[in-house]
Amino acid sequence: MVWPISGGAAADIISSPFGPRWQASRGHYEYHAGIDIPALQDTPAHVVADGVVYKVGWLSVDSGLAVIVYHAALGYYTAYLHLNSALVAKDQALTQGQVIGLVGDSGTTDLMHLHFEIRLTSSDYPACTRNPMGYLRRPEASVPAIQITELQARPPYSMTVSVVITASRQELDVNQVCMTVQDRMTGAIVDDQMIDLNRRFAHGLRSARPGWHPADPFPL
Numbered sequence: 244m245v246w247p248i249s250g251g252a253a254a255d256i257i258s259s260p261f262g263p264r265w266q267a268s269r270g271h272y273e274y275h276a277g278i279d280i281p282a283l284q285d286t287p288a289h290v291v292a293d294g295v296v297y298k299v300g301w302l303s304v305d306s307g308l309a310v311i312v313y314h315a316a317l318g319y320y321t322a323y324l325h326l327n328s329a330l331v332a333k334d335q336a337l338t339q340g341q342v343i344g345l346v347g348d349s350g351t352t353d354l355m356h357l358h359f360e361i362r363l364t365s366s367d368y369p370a371c372t373r374n375p376m377g378y379l380r381r382p383e384a385s386v387p388a389i390q391i392t393e394l395q396a397r398p399p400y401s402m403t404v405s406v407v408i409t410a411s412r413q414e415l416d417v418n419q420v421c422m423t424v425q426d427r428m429t430g431a432i433v434d435d436q437m438i439d440l441n442r443r444f445a446h447g448l449r450s451a452r453p454g455w456h457p458a459d460p461f462p463l
């Protein structure tokens with residue numbers, strides 16, 4: 244997959260990563276189903292892989308003008324939102340890197356940017372979406388720095404571990420958190436847990452919007 248925006252040194256900056264985000268104006272967490280890549284108006288947006296145009300138009304008042312592409316070889320869809328104009332038509336065959344539209348700020352947004360999504364299916368939105376950073380080939384390779392900043396182990400069994408991960412851009416680089424507790428004497432695994440940060444219901448209580456139901460539409 245190629246990066247969906249070209250041109251300019253700032254082309255790889257992400258202004259809003261995938262996952263839960265605090266919406267101060269609304270007073271609660273919301274789920275961001277894609278990544279936001281800021282760009283000047285009419286910056287070309289590129290299809291990330293070969294595919295066929297599945298849909299062109301407004302998906303909702305929030306989405307603005309959007310293009311959705313189906314990638315048969317990959318088995319999933321990519322979506323490009325808030326466009327100023329679309330340069331492709333439904334059922335059109337696309338080759339990787341082809342310009343599908345121009346960046347804008349249509350729909351609900353206060354920033355000129357491309358909202359890019361990976362959708363595993365065409366329905367069940369936004370539960371079908373996945374973190375694009377797990378799929379995209381980044382414009383620059385970077386290894387995150389990991390640092391344990393705090394370790395509290397209070398007797399008898401209460402423990403808190405704080406970890407800070409430093410990445411080159413504002414993105415949710417962490418996809419999973421795994422924790423294993425071993426018996427000191429025998430080495431036997433006493434507890435083994437994994438939290439998948441890409442699963443929408445595994446983010447913990449703080450990310451759940453009160454009264455929100457999975458069938459409800461979700462702000463983009």
Ligand SMILES: [Zn+2]
Binds near residue numbers: 259278359463
């Ligand atoms: Zn967005």
